[in-house]
Amino acid sequence: MPITAVDKDTDALTLTVTAEFPVPVRRLWDAYMDPRQLEKFWGPPSYPATFTRHDAYPGGLTTYFMTGPEGDTPGGYWEWLSVEAPSSFSVLDGFLGEDGEPNRDMPQIRMEFSFEPTETGSRMTTTSFFASAAELEQLSAMGMEEGMRQAMGQIDDVVADLQAFAAGGVTAAEPLDDTRLRVTRVIRGSVEQVWRAHEDPALVSRWMLGPDGWTMPVCETSVEPGSSYRYEWASDDGAQRFGFAGEVLEAHAPYRLVSTEQMVGAEGIPDAAQMAGVTRNEMTLTPVEDGTLLTLVIVYPDREAREMAVATGMVDGMETSYARLESAVLAA
Structure with missing residues (x-):
């Protein structure tokens, strides 16, 4: 399990997850930029994700849905706020409605991802910012923290595959x-x-x-x-x-x-x-x-x-x- 720390700060209304990986920063960064790789770990094992759009640039939009064991397909989106390759990016994260469009009635949180080198590879820190204590508790009750643990537990296998997603592969x-x-x-x-x-x-x-x-x-x-x-x-x-x-x-x-x-x-x-x-x-x-x-x-x-x-x-x-x-x- 790559997660080394989880900190829920009810005063600052943040949830911070720190994880370490035995690969260079750029390899980890590219896993988030590539929808083929991202969908292999963004959803927990019981709810694998499918990314239908992934515009990793400021002003871009990402959309995805997760398929549950009963065939349900809840959807989510990211609105990209900033990209500083390969050190950080930030997005607004929310839920899609049944029409496939962002549902503004559901909570929307800001997420900041930062990447830094370590002696053994790289460290990623993900900080989620909530609008209120009620919103933080609502998403916690929906299993956000456990979902992140399960999702990040899959990243090691993805980043260890150096060939499947590299240049030189065919269309x-x-x-x-x-x-x-x-x-x-x-x-x-x-x-x-x-x-x-x-x-x-x-x-x-x-x-x-x-x-x-x-x-x-x-x-x-x-x-x-x-x-x-x-x-x-x-x-x-x-x-x-x-x-x-x-x-x-x-x-x-x-x-x-x-x-x-x-x-x-x-x-x-x-x-x-x-x-x-x-x-x-x-x-x-x-x-x-x-x-x-x-x-x-x-x-x-x-x-x-x-x-x-x-x-x-x-x-x-x-x-x-x-x-x-x-x-x-x-x-x-």
Whole structure:
């Protein structure tokens, strides 16, 4: 158990938890920045967490739900206040309502996480600030302290895995629920470089090509909310052509880009590939030790549409493109 001290101060209205880990500060920090890792320990073992959004930058939002043994799915959120990598970050922590939006009628607490090196690894101090003694007691009665003990007891196994989440791994995809698919890849390059590689059409047309044997005759990019974009690809033999078009919904450079997407102008493409309908694509870029963690959450109309899209080999094509981004664009 990594927790070394728990201090509940009823005068200062704080709960402080101190824990130590046998890994460098940066390794522990990255575990909190990466939703794939964070969800392996944020919820207690009986209530594992699934992170549907994780914008680890000031002004960003994180949302997650925990699945209980009876199938219940209580949700929570973080509103990010500050980020000082890799020494500290602070968030407002609260509960989601049944509609998936922050429930302002439930308690909201400020949490500050600080990280410092020790002779044997690193120390993390988590301080929760409460608005009143009643609020502190309410959340204590709900099992907050025990939940934190159980959750942090899982961190050691996560941070000990140095390979699963590092650069050099291929693009991975995993369903989050019936309609959402999360695609992740650590890309060797800065957040600013990866953002520009999605913004500049001269760069996009060099790497976003999928498997060999395709060109990109149309590349109209945009990162301005309310504007549209369009990409079209053509096979070298001229037998196939297709494209994607959509509207930019949100843009918070260089961290988050949200847009709609729909296949257009398909010629010679199997019908199954065209049945995904309109999706919502949420891309988040997060700096990690090895480069940039690119997280793309794709929201499909339904489970069938998601499975059809995955069955086309979409993820393999994305891996080819991201590998080309590293070798042909960022390494140039």
